[in-house]
Amino acid sequence: MSQSKQKTSSDFFSMVHEVTRCIPYGRITSYGAIARYLGSGRSARMVGWALNASHTSKDFIPAHRVVNHNGLLTGKYHFGNSTTMAQLLENEGILIENDRIINFDEKFWDPNTEL
DNA sequence: ATTCTGACAGCAA
């Protein structure tokens, strides 16, 4: 046992950041899926929180590809402009209407399955 | 140390 769990706290954020960056272009996922991948199925709130910290990250994290299980752009207001998130997603070929992803199921990317 | 919040999700009424 060397460095199995040197900093469980920061690891959670890093984990979310890593998974989020692993989301392929034109794909999306849900907070619950990532939370489930981390081992805590119902800790989806923490995922959102970690994504909030992603804003402070040095690297660009496609947090706009992470939405709630409804495909609704819940965190669009955190991108500065409420339209930025939808614009980015549409730019990647994702259909959005009323801040909701139309082909959510089609573009859904599950880390538990894909990763 | 305690309390509250937070980009969700699931279940109850």
Added chain:
DNA sequence: TTTGCTGCCAGAA
């Protein structure tokens, strides 16, 4: 059916 409450875990005040 919709609406709302709770549960989850960790970080900040």
